[in-house]
Amino acid sequence: MWFYIALSSIILNVLTIYILIVKFKLIDKQSEYISDLEDMLVLLNDRIKQTYTKMMQIDTAGYYKNSDYTGMIFRSLKEQIEVMWNFVQEQMSKDDDGSN
Helix, strand or coil: CHHHHHHHHHHHHHHHHHHHHHHHHHHHHHHHHHHHHHHHHHHHHHHHHHHHHHHHHHCCCCHHHHCHHHHHHHHHHHHHHHHHHHHHHHHHHHHHHHHC
16 A cells, blocks of 8 residues: 555656646746747847938938928838837836836
């Protein structure tokens, strides 16, 4: 009788250890995924800044900004870049708040 109790205890302990190992591996994978997402967010942030800067360099004379049709497209592009910029900044501030 004691043999079966000891055997079932050993089996339960091995099973518990296995489950813990699997969970720790899953947590590690999730941590890597989150880190990759944070890196991508930083890269996206940098790319948006570069795009905006390049767009402003192209229109140093203000010709595109002040033109009727071209100006409308220019403003639309600028607005979309600002929307993306704000989104990325919002996500980055959420990351900063969550890590504290």
